[in-house]
Amino acid sequence: MKRFLDSFRIMLGGEPRRPGKDDFTPEARELHAYKRRPEVAKKRIAMIREEQENPVLVIKWRVRRWISIIIINLLFVVSFWYDVQLIEGALTASRVVGFHMADVNAALQVVLAYKVLVLNLLIGIVTVTIMWWIVGGRSFCAWCCPYHLLAEFAEELHLWLAKKGLVKDHPLHRGTRSVLYVIFVLLALVTGYTVFETISPVGILSRALIYGAGVSLLWVAVLLLIEIFYTRRFWCRYICPIGLTYGFVGKTSPVVVQYNLNHCLHEGKCIDVCLVPHVIDMTRKGRADDVIINVSADCTRCGRCVEECPTGALTFKIRGTGGLL
Ligand code: SF4
Ligand code: SF4
Known part of the structure; x- marks a missing residue:
């Protein structure tokens, strides 16, 4: 205990x-x-x-994860462009072979912002919670999140530059993520708007892949530049509340x-x-x-x-x- x-x-x-x-x-x-x-x-x-x-260089798990992230995200793209109705929507909310799915953090934001919990959203939350609980921890991050894939390559670049003495990591306090979690919850509650979803690189990338690039991709680029030149894994380590949500979900997996x-x-x-x-x-x-x-x-x-x-x-x-x- x-x-x-x-x-x-x-x-x-x-x-x-x-x-x-x-x-x-x-x-x-x-x-x-x-x-x-x-x-x-x-x-x-x-x-x-x-x-x-x-x-000895072993990349067995990396390759498996990269394939997993690419396939999951491509399924949404292919489904949209070729009208395959097996999968509809994006990572934040979707219907997969008839089952409603909802990213737990995005769903929480929606419920707090609109102060209502519709049945389909509830089904989506429960389905996704069970799914990620089974595989455990923050598997969503490593096995599904498109930003994770980009951030891994940004991290490699950061480490390479750091080795050459060209950049230095500037770590933040890890508690920042918890404080921001509460702030995003309060913002949704008070403004009636899913504020976090507008700045989340996860949703931005998922939507950009499916519906086409938009200006919001510039924000993702800014985050990656911060990760390369200033703070290693800035977003995932210190900011993203999705990681925290799935940390709770997968604790007893x-x-x-x-x-x-x-x-x-x-x-x-x-x-x-x-x-x-x-x-x-x-x-x-x-x-x-x-x-x-x-x-x-x-x-x-x-x-x-x-x-x-x-x-x-x-x-x-x-x-x-x-x-x-
Ligand atoms: S912390 Fe957020 S952005 Fe990073 S991998 Fe997890 S869900 Fe994706
Ligand atoms: S996140 Fe978990 S699986 Fe990945 S390196 Fe750290 S302890 Fe290992």
Whole structure:
């Protein structure tokens, strides 16, 4: 229960806490002590060196996600242009083989703005909530959101420029997203207008793909420029309330990314690539209070850490079963 509540605190902007002396399970305490032995530490450092000298590029999960994002978004485009009535609408609200679907955050904005909840919208919210709950975490972000795909390439560019010393990351406080969440809720309630939807790059891109480019794409370009030259993953890390909404939706999902302290070398490659590194703080040396820990609510299930981890310390799992993939 403590871990469950703590994961919400961290998702809302709190910093991960270093576990106290009494927080460790006996197994975790024993394992940390074992890893501190000089001969074991020496072996661990040698393994990290070996791994750094012979890096292996794995992009299995990235390719799967990119295909998923492209196919989902293309389905709407093809359906509109060729009048295939299997899918109608856009990412924010659609009908798929007769089933109403609604982006949970967009639906919340609509309900607050118009102060009415029509049956089709309710069906859409429930369907989408169940769907994203099953796959868990913020899978919507990593597996469906068109902005995520662009932002990933912007991030690569940012990291490349940073390596050359041409740009520097300017992180914001993660709590900014929670404050903005409340502001967008209040704005919808008070103005009777879905303010967030007008500036959301998710809706803008989805509509642009389906109905054609508009001037609002300039806003998406501005966001990407900020991400390349000023703040790494500016929108998804610090602004977008959609991520927060799906973080709540997928918290108790059966699909998780699971951490195993036994296999971890603590070299930090996973933290370097993660959009939300606060969720894998336990991979830092001495931080895991248990041997097996499920990664918490804000995880997008992107699989980057799974790809990067050379020893399989992070893997996709279905709760209560063996490995997933
Ligand atoms: S945080 Fe928002 S923009 Fe970023 S991937 Fe998630 S839904 Fe898309
Ligand atoms: S913990 Fe792993 S799967 Fe989750 S967001 Fe970070 S890199 Fe992606």
